[in-house]
Structure formats: structure tokens, C-alpha cells
Amino acid sequence: MKPAPQDSTAPSASPNWCATCGHAGALGALARALVAMRLPEERLVCVSGPGCAGKLPRGMRGYRLEVPAGLTLTVAAGLAMQRRDLSVVAIAGDMEARTAGLLALHAVGKRGPKLLYLILDNGIAAQSAGSFSEALPVAGAGCLELCIQANFAFVASGIAADTESAATFIREAMEFEGSAAVVLRSACTTFHDEGSDLAMRASMQAVPREHPADDALGALSLARRSDVVWSGVLLKRRRS
Amino acid sequence: MPTPTPPPLNVSIALCGEAGAGILHAGRIITVIAARCGLLVSAEEMPPREFQCSPVAFRLRVASATPPRTPRVPVELCIALDGGASAALPEGLRRGCFCILDSDAPEPVAEPDGRIVEWVRAPIRRIALEASASTGAAAFGAAGIVCGLLNLTVESDMLADIHIGAREPVAFNPGLGKAFFDAFHFAKKEFESKFTRRFEGAHSNREVSVTSIMDEAARGLFVAGIRYVCGTPSGTVGAMLSAVARGLSPGRRASECRVESAETPAIAAGLALGASFGGVPSTIVVESSRFSEVCEAVATASVAEIPLHVIVLEGEAVIGGGFGATEAGGLLSAVFSGPSQSTRALFSVADHARAARIAFESVKASEEFQLPSVLLIQDRAANILGIANLRNMDGLVRPARRRPAGVFDAAYRYETAPTGISAMAVPGDPGMEFAATPREHDRRGLPVEGGKLRESMQMKRLRKSETMRHQLESSEFSLNVTGDLEVEDFEFVAIGSGLTSETISEAVALASRESIRILHLHLFAIKPLPRKLFLRIRDRFEERQLLVFDENPMGELAAWLKLEVGLVGQSFKRADGLPFRAHEVLQRFREASARR
Numbered sequence: 154m155k156p157a158p159q160d161s162t163a164p165s166a167s168p169n170w171c172a173t174c175g176h177a178g179a180l181g182a183l184a185r186a187l188v189a190m191r192l193p194e195e196r197l198v199c200v201s202g203p204g205c206a207g208k209l210p211r212g213m214r215g216y217r218l219e220v221p222a223g224l225t226l227t228v229a230a231g232l233a234m235q236r237r238d239l240s241v242v243a244i245a246g247d248m249e250a251r252t253a254g255l256l257a258l259h260a261v262g263k264r265g266p267k268l269l270y271l272i273l274d275n276g277i278a279a280q281s282a283g284s285f286s287e288a289l290p291v292a293g294a295g296c297l298e299l300c301i302q303a304n305f306a307f308v309a310s311g312i313a314a315d316t317e318s319a320a321t322f323i324r325e326a327m328e329f330e331g332s333a334a335v336v337l338r339s340a341c342t343t344f345h346d347e348g349s350d351l352a353m354r355a356s357m358q359a360v361p362r363e364h365p366a367d368d369a370l371g372a373l374s375l376a377r378r379s380d381v382v383w384s385g386v387l388l389k390r391r392r393s
Numbered sequence: 394m395p396t397p398t399p400p401p402l403n404v405s406i407a408l409c410g411e412a413g414a415g416i417l418h419a420g421r422i423i424t425v426i427a428a429r430c431g432l433l434v435s436a437e438e439m440p441p442r443e444f445q446c447s448p449v450a451f452r453l454r455v456a457s458a459t460p461p462r463t464p465r466v467p468v469e470l471c472i473a474l475d476g477g478a479s480a481a482l483p484e485g486l487r488r489g490c491f492c493i494l495d496s497d498a499p500e501p502v503a504e505p506d507g508r509i510v511e512w513v514r515a516p517i518r519r520i521a522l523e524a525s526a527s528t529g530a531a532a533f534g535a536a537g538i539v540c541g542l543l544n545l546t547v548e549s550d551m552l553a554d555i556h557i558g559a560r561e562p563v564a565f566n567p568g569l570g571k572a573f574f575d576a577f578h579f580a581k582k583e584f585e586s587k588f589t590r591r592f593e594g595a596h597s598n599r600e601v602s603v604t605s606i607m608d609e610a611a612r613g614l615f616v617a618g619i620r621y622v623c624g625t626p627s628g629t630v631g632a633m634l635s636a637v638a639r640g641l642s643p644g645r646r647a648s649e650c651r652v653e654s655a656e657t658p659a660i661a662a663g664l665a666l667g668a669s670f671g672g673v674p675s676t677i678v679v680e681s682s683r684f685s686e687v688c689e690a691v692a693t694a695s696v697a698e699i700p701l702h703v704i705v706l707e708g709e710a711v712i713g714g715g716f717g718a719t720e721a722g723g724l725l726s727a728v729f730s731g732p733s734q735s736t737r738a739l740f741s742v743a744d745h746a747r748a749a750r751i752a753f754e755s756v757k758a759s760e761e762f763q764l765p766s767v768l769l770i771q772d773r774a775a776n777i778l779g780i781a782n783l784r785n786m787d788g789l790v791r792p793a794r795r796r797p798a799g800v801f802d803a804a805y806r807y808e809t810a811p812t813g814i815s816a817m818a819v820p821g822d823p824g825m826e827f828a829a830t831p832r833e834h835d836r837r838g839l840p841v842e843g844g845k846l847r848e849s850m851q852m853k854r855l856r857k858s859e860t861m862r863h864q865l866e867s868s869e870f871s872l873n874v875t876g877d878l879e880v881e882d883f884e885f886v887a888i889g890s891g892l893t894s895e896t897i898s899e900a901v902a903l904a905s906r907e908s909i910r911i912l913h914l915h916l917f918a919i920k921p922l923p924r925k926l927f928l929r930i931r932d933r934f935e936e937r938q939l940l941v942f943d944e945n946p947m948g949e950l951a952a953w954l955k956l957e958v959g960l961v962g963q964s965f966k967r968a969d970g971l972p973f974r975a976h977e978v979l980q981r982f983r984e985a986s987a988r989r
Binding site: 235 | 620621623651655656659662663665666668669671673675689690693697820822823824825827828830832838
């Protein structure tokens, strides 16, 4: 097979997000992490769901697959379980993570394949005219809490605008030998008046140093605090 | 001195009773034992479980030489536990039948024309209940009678792992064994002299393997190189997963094929889709009633041109069976026969006689054309023990058809290749990264809007469809033709699909004795349809000469042929859930011939 021509290194279709979309920070963080890892682009596979978050892989190289809501994580898991030589990233918004993808979250957490589940949490379903995702069936449960309950072995949190820190978590998650979830709070200024980067930064706190990384119950109690946006690794289970 | 070769055994047996599960359990026990004795068995439960509020029957054909494809008329031996139970048997089955009636049963319903030639009373229930009060004793007793009559060499360990009962399984226990052997010896003692004349033969060929339709399908999957099989662990899907696991040799287990028990069909579908995208041939197994849960994954595979194999099991029969009467059929028609060029899949049907071959072919076709391939396994006996013992599988292993060499040279995943089938890079291939997306995309898969691009992609899909049609047109996988259209002069054309294969074949053979010449076309792949052949049939024969046998109440096959090639024929449907029988099909031929 002939190689692709050189001019194709630039993506021909980038994510068409709003100008002030916070997801751009997540894209930057992921790109930074991949550069730091020196991962060959053919070894990277991004599986993404619907909505604004699902457009993120369009700004990247590597293999990509766009799937309907609810399939993102299971498709990524099927790929990761059968192709251990690849680095698999599943990318979804908080809407999918809390609804259609909820059962998949538990199914994948139980199996524990090596993958990164990157959840871009802007608290809004922008593609359906801005309905609030927190008004959804899993009332009160945040994405972090759901990931810990689903037995993900690595769970980290941060804000997309803090690209440098987020890149660190993402790299650590991608190098982790098991299922890892990184929840990045992201701003949607189009539909969410209170969701600006400044507001998020104001409520951001680093994960306490005294919090042991393998303490799932402690991580759960941190995740349940709705007044704080945590930055750091909440849970890193030891694998036997 | 050479050992004399025993005469071949070939007996058709019917068991009937009044609306209970016992007779079905007896049928399954006999099936298992006969198979373990090295006999070839074909079993059928009638009517299907959903309709068992009336007299029921279990039909078997047991043979020592020729593989029995379907239990055929006439029945030579009938065991009836109730006087009115023979009403469960259609008329054609009772002619010339030797019947054993339970001693405690009331007098049988009078047959006006005296078709049942001989009734013998035997204390089947009494013997069994004296031996054991356990649930299922009567079933083991009835099975013992039949095995004794057939002079099978039954050892106690053959019974040890037989479990009966669907909702509350009853494990085998010594009491049930006593019921079986008491009845067995009773039958040998009382009836041996009568039955040795008719059914003599030795049955010790243990080299014959016992396989169900699911085992056969699993063999096809292995030969085709499937490496990941996903489904839910319950019901018939669970049985299929078990069949796959059984078929894995110890050395193969870890490295070559993995069986995944998923929580739901949607999760199974997602896992399989991901693996397929990664270049690992994968299969989803799903029951027809839950096909809707995997539709999204299948449609995504279709649009993104990812080879994905799907097995839809119709073992738990819904009314009529047939490829269109079920939810799966309805959904498939909606998803895959719509006007959109984006949603395409190959669609085949398998009866148990050809399950391995068609499973193999459908996997290979999926890989070759880079599309999802749906295999509908139609067999009402799938959930019991529909044993199709195919010893000669030499024809199965053959190299996959290859795409033209030039196509592999193309650089892009969605290249507008002459065949419409573009190169399939898989993640890990350097310099070949692409996006698989359901949106309109360029040749690397990047979502792009634009009229010119859209037109070129549509044209590419049309070319791919034409390539598929061209290649599948001549494939014996698509259909089975008995007769030469070019040479012979046929009065009628009989068209069927899936399960009706052997029934129609038998009726065609019987009709030929009455000088009714019939061309039999039997479809195994209904999408894409072998259009050229059907167009020739359409142009050459009149409507009244085209007989379409649909095993469903809607006439789906006839509707499909009309939609695809404009072929209009007489549609024969079933609305009672029972399969067609050869004498019914033959009667249709006679009627059509008389009208002509």
C-alpha cells in the first residue's frame, strides 16, 4: 500500500466547536500528553461518541471511529481487549457517560481493559439545544462518582482549561495498565452561563496530599463533593 | 471369518401426549441416547413450545447410515401416552404406523378410515412410576420403551448427565435410571419378536460425532477464522456460546478465539464492533427477539464499512419462523432494504443441514466485501437437539476469494476503487490512519460536506453493490438449484429459503414420479439476491408457474422477490407455526398441475 501524501498531516476537518468552547483545552491537553509519550500515531485509536465531545478526535491524527451514543466505551473496550499493542482512547461527553453509556461503564470497569475513558464534562447537552445533563436519570451522581463505582482502576479529575495539569493526568492514565477514566470539566459559554473557565478555576482544588491514591472510599467521598472541582488523581488502584 | 455387516437402521418415530412436557423430555432423552450410541438423529418438536397448550408430539428419525435431514413421513413407530394424543399427529403421519398406547390411557379417538393399523397396550407410566416417583419418570420410561424396541446398547453412564425440565431443571438420579431400564427390558421382552423383523440392526458406530446446529455453525466460524464471539449468556445465545467454547481445542482456547459473555446484546455488539475495527474477525450472537439492541452497531458497521458478523438465532420460534415474520426479519427488512445506499449488509439463512458451510461463507463474504453479514439460523429444533451430523465437510475448507490485486495498492480506506471495495487498513498500519464515521467523508474518512464528493462516494457504493452481485451471482452459497434451466423443460419453479430445503426437495422428488417437472431454487443468501437468475426465471415463467414457499404468515419471501426483481408468484404461507411437510408441498404441486 502506498503511504498517505505528506500534505495530509494537517487534518482536513477540525472540530467545528464554538469559538470559546472549553473542549479546545481538552484537545490541547491530549495532544500534549501524546507528544510527551512519543506515541506513534498509527498506534493511537480514538473512539468517540456523539455531540461536541465526540468531535475532539477530528483535531488529531491516528485512527478514529465515530459511533452512536452508548457504544463508545464498549467499542473501545472490544478493541483494547483484542489489540493490546494499541493505545485506545474513548472520548464522550457527560451526557453519554451518565445515560446511554452507563451500563457500558460498569461492563468495562468489570473487565478492566487497558484504555483511557476521557469524559468532557460541561454539564450540558449542547447538541440538543442546551439541556442540562445533570437533570438526567442518575440524579446527583457526577461522572467521577460513577467511574469510581464502576470499578475503574484509575480515576483523575481536572479542568480542560488547565491544559498542563490535564496533560499530566492523561499521560499517567494512558500509561496505566488497566481501565482509566479522566473527567475534565469544560466550559460551555454558549448554553451554560455559569460554566466559564473562571468560575471553574475559582472552585478548583488540588486533591489533598494526605488522600491515599488507592483508597476507593475516600475517593468516592471526594467525588461526591459538588462544591469542588478536583484537580489530580483521586484513585489509582494497585493491580494484582 | 469376517463379521457380517448389520443391516442399516432407518426408523421414523413419533411420541405424542396431551399438552405436557413429558413427551418432549422423552424425545430429548431418546435423541441424546441414540446419538451417544453412534446413530444419526434428526429431531423435531411440534408444535413449537409457544403453542403447546394442545396435544404435542416429538418426531425423530434415527438412522445408522444416511444422515437424516428431517424426520420424514411415514412414521413407523408411535408411542402415545394418552388416548387422544394421536390427534397431535398430522394425518400423513398416521398411515401405516405401529402404535403403542399406554395401558392407563383411555381408548384412542376413533379413526374413521382406520388409518392406524395396530394398537398395542403397554404399561409405560406404571412401570416408570413404580420405579421412581421423581419428576420425569414417565419421560424416562417412554424413552426406555423406544430404546428397548430399537435394541440399542445403552449403558448407564449414557444417562448420567441428562437433565430435563426447562424452567426447573431436574437432574438425573438413580430412580430415573431404574424407570428407564425397567421399561427398556419390558420392551425388549414383550415386543422384541415383533420389532426385530422391522427394525433390526446393530448400532455401535461410535466414531460418528454428535453435533447440534450450533456446533455446526461454530465449526464454520472456526474454519472462517473468527477470533472473538460475543453474546449474552442466557437462552439460545448461551447455548451457542457454549457450542463455540466446546469447539475450541485446549490449544486454541487462549490464543485463537475468545468467547465473551456480555451483560446485554448492545454491549456484546459494541465489543465485537471494536474488535472488528481492530482487524480481529468477530461475531455477535443474538436472539431474534433482541436484534433491535444490536441494530445500531450493525448499522454503524454498515456505514463505516467494517466487516462484522452477526448470528441471529431463531431457535425460540415465533409464529411461522421465516426470515420476515420475526422481529429480526422486520428490522432487517427496514434497515437493509431501504433506499439508502449507506445501510447495506449481506443476509443469509441457514438450516441445520448447512449451518457450518453457510456460517463459513457469510464470515468470508463479510471480510471480502467489508460489510456486516447477518446469518439467520432458522431451526425450531435449535433449542433442543437438532442434530445434523455431517461427516463429509471436505468441501468446506477452501481459500477465501480474494479481491483483485490492484485494490490492495490503493492508499486510502475509502478509495474510489474500480470495484468499490477499497483497501482495508487496520489500526497499527503506519501511514494509513483513517477515520471511520457514519457521516459523509472523504477518502481518508474525514467528515466533509460537498456535492461532488458525495456523488463520488455514492457512485463508489453502487460499484461495490454491483461487485457483490456479480461475485455472489455464481456462488453456490447464494442458492441451491436442483435442475438445469437451460436443458430441461420445467412446468413449475418452486422457490424456498432456509428451513424448507429438505421438505421441498422431497416433494419435488415425489412429484417427479408423477411426471410433474419442477425446478427447485433454494435461497441461502437473500441479500444480495442472485438477480440475473431470478430475472431469467421471471421472464421465462408465468405467475401461476412460480410457487413460493414461505414459512411465515406474511409471505415475506414472495414480497422480497417482488421488491427485488419484480417476480410475482403464488405464495404459500403458514400461519399455524408448523413447518411445511413434504406431502403438503406435494399437494400444492398437484393442485397447480391440475389447474394447468
